[in-house]
Amino acid sequence: xxxxxxxxxxxxxxxxxxxxxxxxxxxxxxxxxxxxxxxxxxxxxxxxxxxxxxxxxxxxxxxxxxxxxxxxxxxxxxxxxxxxxxxxxxxxxxxxxxxxxxxxxxxxxxxxxxxxxxxxxxxxxxxxxxxxxxxxxxxxxxxxxxxxxxxxxxxxxxxxxxxxxxxxxx
Amino acid sequence: xxxxxxxxxxxxxxxxxxxxxxxxxxxxxxxxxxxxxxxxxxxxxxxxxxxxxxxxxxxxxxxxxxxxxxxxxxxxxxxxxxxxxxxxxxxxxxxxxxxxxxxxxxxxxxxxxxxxxxxxxxxxxxxxxxxxxxxxxxxxxxxxxxxxxxxxxxxxxxxxxxxxxxxxxxxxxxxxxxxxxxxxxxxxxxxxxxxxxxxxxxxxxxxxxxxxxxxxxxxxxxxxxxxxxxxxxxxxxxxxx
Ligand SMILES: [Zn+2]
Numbered sequence: 001x002x003x004x005x006x007x008x009x010x011x012x013x014x015x016x017x018x019x020x021x022x023x024x025x026x027x028x029x030x031x032x033x034x035x036x037x038x039x040x041x042x043x044x045x046x047x048x049x050x051x052x053x054x055x056x057x058x059x060x061x062x063x064x065x066x067x068x069x070x071x072x073x074x075x076x077x078x079x080x081x082x083x084x085x086x087x088x089x090x091x092x093x094x095x096x097x098x099x100x101x102x103x104x105x106x107x108x109x110x111x112x113x114x115x116x117x118x119x120x121x122x123x124x125x126x127x128x129x130x131x132x133x134x135x136x137x138x139x140x141x142x143x144x145x146x147x148x149x150x151x152x153x154x155x156x157x158x159x160x161x162x163x164x165x166x167x168x169x170x
Numbered sequence: 171x172x173x174x175x176x177x178x179x180x181x182x183x184x185x186x187x188x189x190x191x192x193x194x195x196x197x198x199x200x201x202x203x204x205x206x207x208x209x210x211x212x213x214x215x216x217x218x219x220x221x222x223x224x225x226x227x228x229x230x231x232x233x234x235x236x237x238x239x240x241x242x243x244x245x246x247x248x249x250x251x252x253x254x255x256x257x258x259x260x261x262x263x264x265x266x267x268x269x270x271x272x273x274x275x276x277x278x279x280x281x282x283x284x285x286x287x288x289x290x291x292x293x294x295x296x297x298x299x300x301x302x303x304x305x306x307x308x309x310x311x312x313x314x315x316x317x318x319x320x321x322x323x324x325x326x327x328x329x330x331x332x333x334x335x336x337x338x339x340x341x342x343x344x345x346x347x348x349x350x351x352x353x354x355x356x357x358x359x360x361x362x363x364x365x366x367x368x369x370x371x372x373x374x375x376x377x378x379x380x381x382x383x384x385x386x387x388x389x390x391x392x393x394x395x396x397x398x399x400x401x402x403x404x405x406x407x408x409x410x411x
Contacts, residue, residue, distance in 0.1 A: 017383075018330070018331065019383075021381075021383065021388055067348045067349065068349075069315060069316070069317045069318070069348055069349045071315075073331070074317075074327065074331075076317035076318055076325070076327070078318055078319075078320075078348065084321070085318075085319075085320040085321060087318050087320070089317065089318075091331065091381060091390065093331035093381060094331070094380075094381040094382065094383040094388050095330060095331050095332055095380040095381055095382070096228070096380065096381075096382045096383065097382075097383045097384075098382055098383070098384050100384060100385040102384075105382070105384055107283075108283035108284060108389075108391070109283075109382070109384035109385075109387060109389055116281060117281075118280060118281040119279055119280050119281065120280055120292065121280070121292065121323075121337055121375060122322070122365055122366070123320070123323070127389075127390060129387075129388065129389065132388070134381055134388060134389065134390040136390065140320035140321050140322070140323060140366075141321060141366060142321045142366040142367050143366055143367045143368060144321075144365060144366055144368065145368050146368075
Protein backbone atom coordinates (compact mmCIF):
# COMPACT_ATOMS: atom_id res chain seq x y z
CA UNK A 1 0.00 0.00 0.00
CA UNK A 2 2.80 2.38 0.94
CA UNK A 3 4.47 1.50 -2.31
CA UNK A 4 1.34 2.33 -4.20
CA UNK A 5 0.91 5.69 -2.51
CA UNK A 6 4.54 6.50 -3.26
CA UNK A 7 3.89 5.62 -6.88
CA UNK A 8 0.82 7.79 -7.08
CA UNK A 9 2.56 10.68 -5.38
CA UNK A 10 5.52 10.36 -7.66
CA UNK A 11 3.33 10.22 -10.72
CA UNK A 12 1.23 13.14 -9.66
CA UNK A 13 4.23 15.38 -9.17
CA UNK A 14 5.88 14.42 -12.41
CA UNK A 15 4.88 16.57 -15.29
CA UNK A 16 5.81 15.90 -18.85
CA UNK A 17 6.05 19.61 -19.74
CA UNK A 18 9.01 20.19 -21.95
CA UNK A 19 10.56 23.42 -23.01
CA UNK A 20 13.54 25.74 -23.19
CA UNK A 21 15.52 26.85 -20.18
CA UNK A 22 16.25 30.50 -19.49
CA UNK A 23 19.89 31.43 -19.86
CA UNK A 24 21.60 33.92 -17.63
CA UNK A 25 24.08 35.14 -20.20
CA UNK A 26 27.55 35.95 -18.92
CA UNK A 27 28.76 39.49 -19.49
CA UNK A 28 30.39 39.49 -22.90
CA UNK A 29 34.01 38.68 -22.64
CA UNK A 30 35.40 39.95 -25.90
CA UNK A 31 38.75 38.35 -25.38
CA UNK A 32 37.09 34.95 -25.18
CA UNK A 33 34.67 35.64 -28.00
CA UNK A 34 37.29 37.02 -30.36
CA UNK A 35 40.56 35.14 -30.03
CA UNK A 36 43.76 36.57 -31.51
CA UNK A 37 43.88 33.64 -33.92
CA UNK A 38 40.45 32.85 -35.37
CA UNK A 39 38.98 29.46 -34.46
CA UNK A 40 38.75 26.86 -37.22
CA UNK A 41 35.84 27.24 -39.64
CA UNK A 42 34.45 23.85 -38.62
CA UNK A 43 33.80 25.36 -35.20
CA UNK A 44 32.60 28.84 -36.12
CA UNK A 45 30.33 27.57 -38.87
CA UNK A 46 29.04 24.67 -36.79
CA UNK A 47 27.87 26.82 -33.90
CA UNK A 48 26.75 29.82 -35.95
CA UNK A 49 23.11 29.39 -35.01
CA UNK A 50 23.52 27.98 -31.53
CA UNK A 51 21.85 30.06 -28.85
CA UNK A 52 23.71 29.03 -25.76
CA UNK A 53 27.21 29.69 -24.44
CA UNK A 54 29.62 27.26 -26.14
CA UNK A 55 32.40 25.88 -23.98
CA UNK A 56 35.24 23.67 -25.18
CA UNK A 57 38.56 22.64 -23.62
CA UNK A 58 41.13 25.27 -24.63
CA UNK A 59 43.68 22.63 -25.61
CA UNK A 60 41.46 21.48 -28.49
CA UNK A 61 40.14 24.86 -29.62
CA UNK A 62 42.23 24.77 -32.78
CA UNK A 63 41.75 21.11 -33.62
CA UNK A 64 40.68 21.24 -37.26
CA UNK A 65 39.39 17.67 -37.07
CA UNK A 66 36.82 18.31 -34.38
CA UNK A 67 33.29 17.21 -35.24
CA UNK A 68 30.57 19.71 -34.48
CA UNK A 69 26.93 18.68 -34.30
CA UNK A 70 24.83 21.66 -33.30
CA UNK A 71 21.47 23.27 -33.62
CA UNK A 72 19.64 26.16 -32.00
CA UNK A 73 19.31 24.59 -28.57
CA UNK A 74 22.21 22.18 -28.22
CA UNK A 75 25.69 21.35 -29.36
CA UNK A 76 28.00 18.35 -29.20
CA UNK A 77 31.62 18.67 -30.19
CA UNK A 78 33.95 15.68 -30.23
CA UNK A 79 37.70 15.46 -30.50
CA UNK A 80 39.51 12.35 -31.61
CA UNK A 81 42.61 11.66 -29.54
CA UNK A 82 45.05 8.78 -29.80
CA UNK A 83 42.97 5.88 -28.44
CA UNK A 84 40.24 8.03 -26.98
CA UNK A 85 37.42 10.45 -27.77
CA UNK A 86 36.68 13.62 -25.82
CA UNK A 87 33.22 15.09 -26.04
CA UNK A 88 31.67 18.29 -24.78
CA UNK A 89 27.99 19.09 -25.07
CA UNK A 90 25.53 21.70 -23.91
CA UNK A 91 21.76 21.62 -24.02
CA UNK A 92 19.18 24.21 -23.07
CA UNK A 93 16.07 22.07 -23.38
CA UNK A 94 14.25 20.18 -20.67
CA UNK A 95 11.89 17.25 -21.06
CA UNK A 96 10.23 17.22 -17.70
CA UNK A 97 9.18 19.51 -14.90
CA UNK A 98 8.98 18.20 -11.38
CA UNK A 99 7.20 19.89 -8.53
CA UNK A 100 9.56 21.19 -5.84
CA UNK A 101 7.38 19.43 -3.27
CA UNK A 102 8.47 16.04 -4.60
CA UNK A 103 10.69 14.82 -1.79
CA UNK A 104 12.16 12.02 -3.86
CA UNK A 105 13.67 14.54 -6.22
CA UNK A 106 14.50 17.18 -3.62
CA UNK A 107 17.67 15.41 -2.61
CA UNK A 108 18.95 14.68 -6.08
CA UNK A 109 18.05 17.98 -7.65
CA UNK A 110 19.78 20.30 -5.20
CA UNK A 111 22.07 22.59 -7.11
CA UNK A 112 25.26 21.80 -5.25
CA UNK A 113 27.71 20.44 -6.10
CA UNK A 114 27.54 22.34 -9.35
CA UNK A 115 29.95 19.92 -10.91
CA UNK A 116 29.67 16.16 -10.68
CA UNK A 117 32.37 13.84 -11.88
CA UNK A 118 30.91 10.49 -12.82
CA UNK A 119 32.26 7.11 -13.70
CA UNK A 120 30.24 5.80 -16.61
CA UNK A 121 30.23 2.49 -18.49
CA UNK A 122 33.99 2.45 -18.93
CA UNK A 123 33.96 6.20 -19.56
CA UNK A 124 34.17 9.30 -17.42
CA UNK A 125 32.09 12.41 -17.46
CA UNK A 126 31.80 15.76 -15.77
CA UNK A 127 28.28 17.15 -15.56
CA UNK A 128 27.69 20.77 -14.68
CA UNK A 129 25.27 23.61 -14.99
CA UNK A 130 26.41 27.07 -16.05
CA UNK A 131 24.22 30.06 -16.85
CA UNK A 132 21.22 27.73 -16.48
CA UNK A 133 22.46 25.37 -19.22
CA UNK A 134 23.40 21.72 -18.65
CA UNK A 135 26.79 20.67 -19.92
CA UNK A 136 28.65 17.40 -20.12
CA UNK A 137 32.32 16.84 -20.72
CA UNK A 138 33.38 13.22 -21.21
CA UNK A 139 36.10 10.86 -22.29
CA UNK A 140 35.77 7.38 -23.74
CA UNK A 141 38.79 5.13 -24.30
CA UNK A 142 39.61 2.27 -26.64
CA UNK A 143 41.07 0.48 -23.65
CA UNK A 144 38.89 1.63 -20.76
CA UNK A 145 40.46 -0.74 -18.24
CA UNK A 146 44.04 0.22 -19.02
CA UNK A 147 43.99 3.82 -20.16
CA UNK A 148 44.68 6.18 -17.25
CA UNK A 149 42.61 8.89 -18.92
CA UNK A 150 39.51 6.74 -18.38
CA UNK A 151 40.60 4.88 -15.26
CA UNK A 152 41.36 8.00 -13.27
CA UNK A 153 39.74 11.36 -12.92
CA UNK A 154 42.78 13.62 -13.33
CA UNK A 155 42.70 13.94 -17.08
CA UNK A 156 39.04 14.97 -17.14
CA UNK A 157 39.51 17.37 -14.24
CA UNK A 158 42.31 19.08 -16.13
CA UNK A 159 40.17 19.39 -19.22
CA UNK A 160 37.34 20.77 -17.13
CA UNK A 161 39.59 23.42 -15.61
CA UNK A 162 40.57 24.52 -19.11
CA UNK A 163 37.10 25.07 -20.52
CA UNK A 164 36.75 28.34 -22.39
CA UNK A 165 33.78 29.99 -23.95
CA UNK A 166 34.26 30.15 -27.68
CA UNK A 167 30.92 31.40 -28.91
CA UNK A 168 27.18 31.12 -28.84
CA UNK A 169 24.79 34.03 -28.92
CA UNK A 170 21.64 35.12 -27.16
CA UNK B 171 -3.87 16.48 -16.96
CA UNK B 172 -6.34 16.41 -14.06
CA UNK B 173 -8.44 13.66 -15.67
CA UNK B 174 -5.32 11.74 -16.34
CA UNK B 175 -4.40 11.86 -12.65
CA UNK B 176 -7.90 10.87 -11.55
CA UNK B 177 -7.74 7.95 -13.94
CA UNK B 178 -4.36 6.97 -12.58
CA UNK B 179 -5.54 7.06 -9.01
CA UNK B 180 -8.59 4.98 -9.95
CA UNK B 181 -6.40 2.41 -11.66
CA UNK B 182 -4.05 2.47 -8.70
CA UNK B 183 -6.80 1.85 -6.15
CA UNK B 184 -8.25 -1.00 -8.20
CA UNK B 185 -4.84 -2.54 -8.50
CA UNK B 186 -4.40 -2.09 -4.76
CA UNK B 187 -7.63 -3.84 -3.90
CA UNK B 188 -6.76 -6.84 -6.00
CA UNK B 189 -3.04 -7.10 -5.60
CA UNK B 190 -2.05 -5.64 -2.29
CA UNK B 191 -1.59 -8.91 -0.45
CA UNK B 192 0.02 -10.82 -3.24
CA UNK B 193 3.71 -11.06 -3.78
CA UNK B 194 5.12 -9.17 -6.70
CA UNK B 195 4.24 -11.24 -9.67
CA UNK B 196 5.22 -11.07 -13.23
CA UNK B 197 2.88 -9.16 -15.45
CA UNK B 198 1.37 -11.03 -18.31
CA UNK B 199 0.42 -9.45 -21.52
CA UNK B 200 -1.73 -11.18 -24.02
CA UNK B 201 0.59 -11.15 -26.94
CA UNK B 202 3.28 -13.55 -28.06
CA UNK B 203 3.69 -14.84 -24.53
CA UNK B 204 5.52 -11.74 -23.36
CA UNK B 205 5.84 -11.49 -19.60
CA UNK B 206 7.81 -9.11 -17.41
CA UNK B 207 8.42 -8.18 -13.81
CA UNK B 208 7.55 -4.64 -12.77
CA UNK B 209 10.12 -1.83 -12.87
CA UNK B 210 12.61 -1.67 -10.02
CA UNK B 211 12.41 -5.34 -8.94
CA UNK B 212 15.97 -6.50 -9.35
CA UNK B 213 17.13 -10.05 -8.83
CA UNK B 214 18.95 -11.50 -6.96
CA UNK B 215 18.30 -9.22 -4.01
CA UNK B 216 22.02 -8.55 -3.58
CA UNK B 217 22.23 -7.18 -7.12
CA UNK B 218 21.15 -3.75 -6.00
CA UNK B 219 18.05 -1.71 -5.27
CA UNK B 220 15.90 -0.46 -8.08
CA UNK B 221 13.34 2.33 -8.18
CA UNK B 222 10.41 0.29 -7.03
CA UNK B 223 7.09 2.02 -7.42
CA UNK B 224 8.27 4.39 -10.11
CA UNK B 225 6.23 3.25 -13.08
CA UNK B 226 6.36 6.55 -14.83
CA UNK B 227 7.13 6.31 -18.55
CA UNK B 228 9.96 8.80 -18.93
CA UNK B 229 10.32 8.50 -22.69
CA UNK B 230 6.80 7.94 -24.01
CA UNK B 231 6.25 6.54 -27.48
CA UNK B 232 9.81 5.60 -28.31
CA UNK B 233 10.46 2.75 -30.70
CA UNK B 234 12.04 -0.36 -29.22
CA UNK B 235 15.83 -0.10 -29.78
CA UNK B 236 16.20 -3.51 -31.43
CA UNK B 237 14.77 -4.05 -34.89
CA UNK B 238 12.94 -7.28 -34.08
CA UNK B 239 11.31 -9.26 -31.29
CA UNK B 240 11.97 -11.31 -29.34
CA UNK B 241 14.43 -9.49 -27.14
CA UNK B 242 15.19 -9.99 -23.48
CA UNK B 243 15.91 -7.45 -20.78
CA UNK B 244 17.76 -9.11 -17.92
CA UNK B 245 21.05 -8.90 -16.07
CA UNK B 246 24.36 -9.55 -17.82
CA UNK B 247 26.26 -9.54 -14.53
CA UNK B 248 23.94 -11.67 -12.37
CA UNK B 249 22.49 -13.87 -15.10
CA UNK B 250 23.83 -17.31 -16.01
CA UNK B 251 27.49 -17.01 -17.03
CA UNK B 252 27.69 -13.44 -15.72
CA UNK B 253 30.46 -12.22 -13.46
CA UNK B 254 28.35 -12.74 -10.31
CA UNK B 255 25.80 -15.11 -11.78
CA UNK B 256 25.33 -18.89 -11.68
CA UNK B 257 28.04 -20.78 -13.52
CA UNK B 258 27.39 -21.48 -17.14
CA UNK B 259 27.44 -19.97 -20.55
CA UNK B 260 26.30 -16.43 -21.26
CA UNK B 261 24.56 -17.99 -24.25
CA UNK B 262 22.53 -20.35 -22.02
CA UNK B 263 18.96 -20.61 -23.33
CA UNK B 264 17.64 -19.58 -19.94
CA UNK B 265 19.11 -16.11 -20.49
CA UNK B 266 17.01 -15.85 -23.62
CA UNK B 267 13.61 -16.20 -22.01
CA UNK B 268 10.81 -14.10 -20.60
CA UNK B 269 9.97 -12.70 -18.11
CA UNK B 270 11.94 -9.51 -18.40
CA UNK B 271 13.78 -8.25 -15.37
CA UNK B 272 14.71 -4.61 -14.80
CA UNK B 273 18.42 -3.97 -14.21
CA UNK B 274 18.52 -0.18 -14.07
CA UNK B 275 20.30 0.75 -10.80
CA UNK B 276 21.93 -2.68 -10.61
CA UNK B 277 25.11 -2.57 -8.51
CA UNK B 278 27.83 -0.47 -10.13
CA UNK B 279 30.07 2.30 -8.96
CA UNK B 280 28.60 4.86 -11.36
CA UNK B 281 27.16 7.93 -9.70
CA UNK B 282 23.41 7.80 -10.18
CA UNK B 283 21.31 10.37 -8.36
CA UNK B 284 18.06 8.59 -9.26
CA UNK B 285 19.08 5.21 -7.80
CA UNK B 286 18.16 4.52 -4.16
CA UNK B 287 21.83 3.75 -3.40
CA UNK B 288 23.10 6.87 -5.17
CA UNK B 289 25.10 4.64 -7.49
CA UNK B 290 24.09 2.01 -10.01
CA UNK B 291 23.62 0.86 -13.58
CA UNK B 292 22.77 3.81 -15.81
CA UNK B 293 20.51 1.97 -18.20
CA UNK B 294 19.35 -1.53 -19.01
CA UNK B 295 21.07 -4.41 -20.74
CA UNK B 296 19.13 -6.03 -23.54
CA UNK B 297 19.72 -9.38 -25.20
CA UNK B 298 18.63 -9.81 -28.79
CA UNK B 299 16.75 -12.87 -30.03
CA UNK B 300 19.77 -15.14 -29.62
CA UNK B 301 23.44 -15.12 -28.76
CA UNK B 302 24.78 -14.60 -32.29
CA UNK B 303 27.34 -11.84 -32.47
CA UNK B 304 27.11 -8.96 -34.94
CA UNK B 305 23.76 -10.16 -36.27
CA UNK B 306 20.88 -8.25 -34.75
CA UNK B 307 20.30 -4.60 -35.56
CA UNK B 308 19.83 -1.80 -33.09
CA UNK B 309 17.68 0.99 -34.47
CA UNK B 310 16.88 4.62 -33.70
CA UNK B 311 14.19 4.94 -31.03
CA UNK B 312 13.03 8.27 -32.36
CA UNK B 313 13.80 10.67 -35.14
CA UNK B 314 16.85 12.75 -34.40
CA UNK B 315 20.52 13.31 -35.03
CA UNK B 316 23.59 11.22 -34.26
CA UNK B 317 25.65 13.49 -32.04
CA UNK B 318 28.53 11.28 -31.04
CA UNK B 319 30.34 8.04 -31.85
CA UNK B 320 33.12 6.88 -29.54
CA UNK B 321 35.16 3.72 -29.07
CA UNK B 322 32.05 1.68 -28.28
CA UNK B 323 29.16 4.06 -27.91
CA UNK B 324 26.75 5.89 -30.19
CA UNK B 325 24.58 8.78 -29.05
CA UNK B 326 21.32 9.77 -30.64
CA UNK B 327 19.67 13.04 -29.67
CA UNK B 328 15.99 12.70 -30.44
CA UNK B 329 13.80 15.62 -31.47
CA UNK B 330 12.32 15.37 -27.96
CA UNK B 331 15.70 16.54 -26.62
CA UNK B 332 16.41 13.19 -24.96
CA UNK B 333 19.76 11.56 -25.60
CA UNK B 334 19.81 7.80 -26.12
CA UNK B 335 23.01 5.89 -25.77
CA UNK B 336 23.72 2.60 -27.54
CA UNK B 337 26.74 0.71 -26.23
CA UNK B 338 28.77 -2.26 -27.46
CA UNK B 339 27.64 -2.28 -31.11
CA UNK B 340 30.18 -3.83 -33.47
CA UNK B 341 32.19 -0.82 -34.61
CA UNK B 342 32.44 -2.04 -38.21
CA UNK B 343 28.68 -2.45 -38.34
CA UNK B 344 27.85 1.18 -37.52
CA UNK B 345 25.72 2.56 -40.34
CA UNK B 346 25.52 6.18 -39.21
CA UNK B 347 27.99 9.03 -38.90
CA UNK B 348 28.21 11.97 -36.57
CA UNK B 349 25.84 14.74 -37.60
CA UNK B 350 23.60 12.41 -39.59
CA UNK B 351 19.86 12.82 -39.24
CA UNK B 352 18.09 9.52 -38.69
CA UNK B 353 14.48 8.48 -38.77
CA UNK B 354 12.66 6.39 -36.22
CA UNK B 355 13.59 2.76 -36.78
CA UNK B 356 16.67 3.49 -38.89
CA UNK B 357 19.47 0.97 -38.48
CA UNK B 358 22.35 2.14 -36.30
CA UNK B 359 24.55 -0.95 -36.00
CA UNK B 360 24.64 -4.57 -34.86
CA UNK B 361 24.62 -5.85 -31.29
CA UNK B 362 28.01 -7.13 -30.17
CA UNK B 363 30.45 -7.29 -27.26
CA UNK B 364 32.51 -4.24 -28.20
CA UNK B 365 34.07 -2.37 -25.32
CA UNK B 366 36.87 -0.80 -27.30
CA UNK B 367 39.82 -3.12 -27.41
CA UNK B 368 38.53 -5.05 -24.42
CA UNK B 369 35.36 -7.14 -24.55
CA UNK B 370 32.11 -7.42 -22.68
CA UNK B 371 29.24 -9.89 -23.17
CA UNK B 372 27.08 -9.73 -26.30
CA UNK B 373 24.29 -7.31 -25.48
CA UNK B 374 22.97 -3.84 -26.05
CA UNK B 375 23.34 -1.42 -23.19
CA UNK B 376 20.68 1.24 -23.69
CA UNK B 377 20.16 4.34 -21.60
CA UNK B 378 18.20 7.58 -21.68
CA UNK B 379 19.48 10.94 -20.52
CA UNK B 380 17.13 13.84 -20.18
CA UNK B 381 16.89 17.16 -18.45
CA UNK B 382 14.54 17.57 -15.54
CA UNK B 383 13.52 21.02 -14.38
CA UNK B 384 12.96 21.40 -10.68
CA UNK B 385 11.84 24.86 -9.63
CA UNK B 386 14.38 27.26 -11.06
CA UNK B 387 17.06 24.62 -11.33
CA UNK B 388 17.60 21.84 -13.84
CA UNK B 389 19.73 18.77 -14.19
CA UNK B 390 20.47 16.20 -16.89
CA UNK B 391 20.16 12.65 -15.56
CA UNK B 392 19.90 9.06 -16.70
CA UNK B 393 16.24 8.25 -16.18
CA UNK B 394 14.72 4.77 -15.71
CA UNK B 395 14.27 3.29 -19.19
CA UNK B 396 12.49 0.04 -18.30
CA UNK B 397 8.85 1.19 -18.36
CA UNK B 398 9.38 3.06 -21.61
CA UNK B 399 10.88 -0.09 -23.10
CA UNK B 400 8.07 -2.37 -21.91
CA UNK B 401 5.67 0.02 -23.57
CA UNK B 402 7.75 0.18 -26.75
CA UNK B 403 8.09 -3.60 -26.88
CA UNK B 404 4.34 -4.11 -26.73
CA UNK B 405 3.99 -1.81 -29.72
CA UNK B 406 6.68 -3.80 -31.52
CA UNK B 407 4.85 -7.06 -30.80
CA UNK B 408 1.61 -5.55 -32.03
CA UNK B 409 3.36 -4.77 -35.29
CA UNK B 410 3.15 -1.01 -34.79
CA UNK B 411 6.64 -0.09 -33.61
ZN1 LIG C 1 24.78 -1.92 -19.13
